[in-house]
Amino acid sequence: MKPIDLTTHLGRLTLKNPVMTASGTYGFGEEYAAFYDPSRLGAITVKGITPLPRRGNPVPRVAETPSGMLNAVGLENPGLEAFLATYLPRLEKLKTPIIVNISGFSLDDYALMASAMPEDSCIAAVEVNISCPNIKQGGLAFGTDPRSAEEVLRVTRKNTKLPLIAKLTPNVTDIVTLAKAVENGGADMISLINTLLGMRIDLKTRKPILGNTMGGLSGPAVLPVAVRMVYQVYKAVRVPIIGMGGISTWQDAVEFMLAGATAVSVGTANFVNPLAPLEIIEGLTEYCRQAGFAAVREIVGLAHR
Amino acid sequence: MLHREIVIENQRIGADVYRLVLKGAVAATARPGQFVHLQVGTTTDPLLRRPISIAGIDQPKGEITLYYRVVGRGTAKLTGVRAGETLSVIGPVGTGFTVPAVGELLLVAGGIGLFPLFTLIEAVDRSAVRVKVLWGGENRTFIQEVGGETLFKMDVDYAVATMDGSMGHAGLVTDLLQAALEDRAARSLAHRTAEGQTAGTAPSDWGTGALTERPEGRAAFTVAACGPKGMLQAVAESCGQMGVPVEVSLEERMACGVGACLGCVCLVRTTDGTLARRRVCKDGPVFDGREVVWDEAD
Numbered sequence: 001m002k003p004i005d006l007t008t009h010l011g012r013l014t015l016k017n018p019v020m021t022a023s024g025t026y027g028f029g030e031e032y033a034a035f036y037d038p039s040r041l042g043a044i045t046v047k048g049i050t051p052l053p054r055r056g057n058p059v060p061r062v063a064e065t066p067s068g069m070l071n072a073v074g075l076e077n078p079g080l081e082a083f084l085a086t087y088l089p090r091l092e093k094l095k096t097p098i099i100v101n102i103s104g105f106s107l108d109d110y111a112l113m114a115s116a117m118p119e120d121s122c123i124a125a126v127e128v129n130i131s132c133p134n135i136k137q138g139g140l141a142f143g144t145d146p147r148s149a150e151e152v153l154r155v156t157r158k159n160t161k162l163p164l165i166a167k168l169t170p171n172v173t174d175i176v177t178l179a180k181a182v183e184n185g186g187a188d189m190i191s192l193i194n195t196l197l198g199m200r201i202d203l204k205t206r207k208p209i210l211g212n213t214m215g216g217l218s219g220p221a222v223l224p225v226a227v228r229m230v231y232q233v234y235k236a237v238r239v240p241i242i243g244m245g246g247i248s249t250w251q252d253a254v255e256f257m258l259a260g261a262t263a264v265s266v267g268t269a270n271f272v273n274p275l276a277p278l279e280i281i282e283g284l285t286e287y288c289r290q291a292g293f294a295a296v297r298e299i300v301g302l303a304h305r
Numbered sequence: 306m307l308h309r310e311i312v313i314e315n316q317r318i319g320a321d322v323y324r325l326v327l328k329g330a331v332a333a334t335a336r337p338g339q340f341v342h343l344q345v346g347t348t349t350d351p352l353l354r355r356p357i358s359i360a361g362i363d364q365p366k367g368e369i370t371l372y373y374r375v376v377g378r379g380t381a382k383l384t385g386v387r388a389g390e391t392l393s394v395i396g397p398v399g400t401g402f403t404v405p406a407v408g409e410l411l412l413v414a415g416g417i418g419l420f421p422l423f424t425l426i427e428a429v430d431r432s433a434v435r436v437k438v439l440w441g442g443e444n445r446t447f448i449q450e451v452g453g454e455t456l457f458k459m460d461v462d463y464a465v466a467t468m469d470g471s472m473g474h475a476g477l478v479t480d481l482l483q484a485a486l487e488d489r490a491a492r493s494l495a496h497r498t499a500e501g502q503t504a505g506t507a508p509s510d511w512g513t514g515a516l517t518e519r520p521e522g523r524a525a526f527t528v529a530a531c532g533p534k535g536m537l538q539a540v541a542e543s544c545g546q547m548g549v550p551v552e553v554s555l556e557e558r559m560a561c562g563v564g565a566c567l568g569c570v571c572l573v574r575t576t577d578g579t580l581a582r583r584r585v586c587k588d589g590p591v592f593d594g595r596e597v598v599w600d601e602a603d
Contacts, residue, residue: 027565031587034306034563047567055572055582058601060558062568064379067349069560073567076582220349248349271561272344272352274307274395 004288005295006281008042008263010240011188013125013163015042015097015263018296019253019281022244022267023048023101023127023167024073028087029094035274038094040281042263045099046091048129051109053079058211063200068219068246069268070198072212075103080116088121097124099165107155114159126162128153128187131169131194143169143194146181153185165242167191170225179233191242191265192233193226219268220246227259234260234301248276250283257284257296258303306398306563309391313368315384319450322417323384325357325371331396332369335362337424338401338554338591341371342562343383344393351379356559356586358421358531359397360455372420372455395562402552402591404428408525409489412438413482413540415532416447419456421554422531426461438463439485441478441536445471479539482528486547489526527551530594541594551594557585564588572598 006017020043026032029044038044056076063070078087083100091098100123102113110128117123130143130152142148153166166182168175170193179190195216200209208214226245234241243261247253248269256264269276288296310329318324331341342354361370375381386392402425410429412422419440426436438456442448444467456463464481465473474481530540531554544551557569564587573583573596580598583589 025561025566027567031561031563031565055580056567056570059570061570062353062558062560062566064351064353067352069352071560071566071568076567076570219352268352268560271566272354273393274563 001289002294004285004293005297006285007295008297010125010242010262011163013097013188015124017042017281017284018257018263019277019284020099020242020263020265021045021270021277022265023099023129024071025267025270029091029096029098032270032274033094036278039096041096041277043097043099043124044091044094045101045127045265046087047077048075048101048103049077049080049083049113050075050103050105051080051112053077053082060209060211061215063209063215065198065200065217065219066221068217068221070200070210070215070217071195072210072215074212080113084116084118088118088123092122094122096122098122099125099127101127101129101167102156103129104152107151110152111155111159114156114162117160117162119161123162125165125189126156126160127165127167127191128156129167129194130182131167131171143178144172146177149178150181150185153182153187157186163188165189165191167194169194170222170229170245171197175229176232176236179237183237183239187239189240189242190233190237191244192229192261193222193245196222196225218246220248220252222246223252223255227255230256230261231259231303234304247280248272250280250287253280253284254287254299257299258301260301260304262297262300306395308394308396310369310394312386312388312390312392314388315386317384318372318454320447321375322451323373323375324454325373325383325386326368327371327392327394328366328368329394330367331359331394332362332364332367335359335369335397335424336401337362337404337428338421339397339399340421340590341369341394341396342398342559345379345383345386351377351382353379353560354395354562355379355383356562358554358590360420360423362424362427372417374417398562399586399590400588402529402554403527405434405525405527406430407433408527409435409437411482411485411526411528412436413478413528413530413532413536414438414440415478415536416442417451418530418532418536418554419451420531422529423455423459425529426459436461437485439466439478439481440464441466441468441481441532442472443467444469448472477536477539478532479536479543482540483543486543486549489549490547528594529591530554534599537594537597538599541597541599545595552591553594553597554590555585555592555597556590559586562586572601574598
């Protein structure tokens, strides 16, 4: 029996399989090393980095929702300098392609972050976060206006040769316009989707549960929204799509790939089942074997035929 | 770190509190103050795991004991789990209590914050450490139903406080702590005075004399606490004023339970005076009470 080819081509970036982890759900790669060897993954996306350290939002930062959860961490991170000095050397040891998620509050911030990323390290790509719903300025603002989004990508593109991923927010009326804008700006790939803005209220205190009042919804509840957006964007752009949003099982991953995702990211599911990414790799392989595909990339976009 | 544990017992002990005994790999490496992150079902709703403190560790039998109060949909669902079934458990996780080798250990508990302290009672060498529990609860029913199945069977000194005055001290458990700290300070002063007169003799009011003295002539006296945030803050402040070392076990809404998501954080003031984030699930849940910044004003 011939092994199924899992090799995944995302523009210039080649991964050994299409399953990666989503930013903010996998720390800096070390926490889940207690469960399995992270090098079995296609790639790891690390916690979003900003130029300066951020303490993030006050607690509570998470709230459960039906088949999902809200988070409002607020981009707590050690900042660019500490990331490069302390965390990057540790990430090298994981022997896994690393995707660094960057956020900023101005075009200069994005330029600075992009130019600071070494091009000869374990960093395989830079994910440009223009979609964080949990910070007061920047973030989401860049991701909801096509002109700003394109400009952020253009500035980032000028400052690094690394492959660029644009991570888009679903909190827009027309995702296709945004996708086309970041493609024009120079994105090599598009990540779909970040969290959906939501909130919950405590019946006892009669106040919002989250310290930040509002937060981003993730988990199985958002899956159909994400599949729909991947499907729409696949038709409109040429760059490959990394699909994410509620992926917990291999069936979910197959659905995203049929919709047009070349690779998938596992996020919230890590919290529930730390082994989810590995189970998805196995299940994807078995699905291809049973359906008669020689390579997993053959199923990408089949829902459009 | 990810295990399937067999349910040995899942019984209501009173006041919406259940005892859950699990057999498996966790017991072998569990330490006082650590917790487990339990999956309460196999469906996506409720989605997240539940963090529950470890209240008993029986290494020879390979069993851990947990107590949980039914507070929401997850814990309600957990009550339906039967002996013989298995549960998916991440654990043991977290950084727990320091186990003192000598001296006096005062444990301060609020409500169901009592349970994580049991592992500390079990872990200390009781011939060298004198242990006393101060426990506050809503009322007599809660204290009797829960304590009758747990604390009162443990052969340990205790005092209780109830908000409605129906049992023990009428008021807060922190009143009991304050009295104990003042009493302790007075004894310490008396001891030092006595020591000046008859150097080297053990103070008779400390009982057996088994307590080992610190070089400065005072037996080690420490406090460990678990309960609502307001109570822990009061405990930490009282101990801070008296210069008594105190460890507090914090509770926070959690998602991953292993330090990856930064959902459950607290703020601490480090030794160099700067403010820093710590993860309750990984760096805690037990922290030095004097380090924790309780009011986070932005």
